[in-house]
Amino acid sequence: MSETENNIVAGTVAGKSNASLQVRHLHIDFSKGFPRHWLGNDAFRSQLFNAQSFSFPLGEQYFIDSVRAALPLLSDEKLKADVKGFIAQESTHRHIHEQYNLQLNAQGLSYFIEPFVAWRIRTAAGLNVKNNLAITMAYEHFTAIFADGVLSEAKWVEDAVEPMKRLWTWHSIEETEHKSVVFDVYQALGGGYWRRVAWLLYVTILFSFDTAVQTAHCLYRDGELFKAKTLWQGLKFYFGRRGLLWFSLPQYLAYFKPGFQPWERDNLHLTKDWLTTNADIYKNVGVTTPAAGKP
Numbered sequence: 001m002s003e004t005e006n007n008i009v010a011g012t013v014a015g016k017s018n019a020s021l022q023v024r025h026l027h028i029d030f031s032k033g034f035p036r037h038w039l040g041n042d043a044f045r046s047q048l049f050n051a052q053s054f055s056f057p058l059g060e061q062y063f064i065d066s067v068r069a070a071l072p073l074l075s076d077e078k079l080k081a082d083v084k085g086f087i088a089q090e091s092t093h094r095h096i097h098e099q100y101n102l103q104l105n106a107q108g109l110s111y112f113i114e115p116f117v118a119w120r121i122r123t124a125a126g127l128n129v130k131n132n133l134a135i136t137m138a139y140e141h142f143t144a145i146f147a148d149g150v151l152s153e154a155k156w157v158e159d160a161v162e163p164m165k166r167l168w169t170w171h172s173i174e175e176t177e178h179k180s181v182v183f184d185v186y187q188a189l190g191g192g193y194w195r196r197v198a199w200l201l202y203v204t205i206l207f208s209f210d211t212a213v214q215t216a217h218c219l220y221r222d223g224e225l226f227k228a229k230t231l232w233q234g235l236k237f238y239f240g241r242r243g244l245l246w247f248s249l250p251q252y253l254a255y256f257k258p259g260f261q262p263w264e265r266d267n268l269h270l271t272k273d274w275l276t277t278n279a280d281i282y283k284n285v286g287v288t289t290p291a292a293g294k295p
Ligand SMILES: [Fe+2]
Pocket: 060, 089, 090, 093, 171, 175
């Protein structure tokens, strides 16, 4: 079996097969930095993506803590292995985005809403396991939609410079791979429909608010906030032909179906395509497998 084929086999299909989540080392070098408008020379899109990056180290740690708390309650070995793979992948993402964010700091940008987000996470510590899983699952739904757009919509990141293009597409394939893990854990613990959708509505409000405020702050620091050109870039990206809003809305709404399952949108081929095309920019470093012989 060739290395590429092996990568595909090892690539995760969490909740879809017996394969397990692969952890990868991405070859990435931030030492030369990157331009402020690294995404198609477009201030709006660059700062929108930067705003997401600022949120990852804190946010993904919260996701990790949420599923880790559920781990002792699980009996299915495959699911436990998926949770460990999820934790390993998100840990890698946090680490890379911390390096990315240091570059943003050097460009004069900062995580303006950090105290508010940190306070919310501290408050969430008082919630039970199912509620924290439902919140995490809602964020993972947003992440999975965003990742799908990054991988399938040419206008989103095709005009990004390196190393940003590899970073965002790599993060996106792994988000796709593990998109059902938190959902599966929630189901295994008997989580219900109303809790799931109620927390999605809560997360929708916060995610929209956080994204708007943090993107505006980045654009302000960048000196691009009060420009007609920036407004036009934003309108085009959200509401233009094949824009973010039209792309995301059907996937977002699917979550409200009682029988929703993340893999009902089967986009694993996007991951496989990336792994094949980019075999030279990452290395498989470990895989979490279910314990042999366990039921
Ligand atoms: Fe992630």
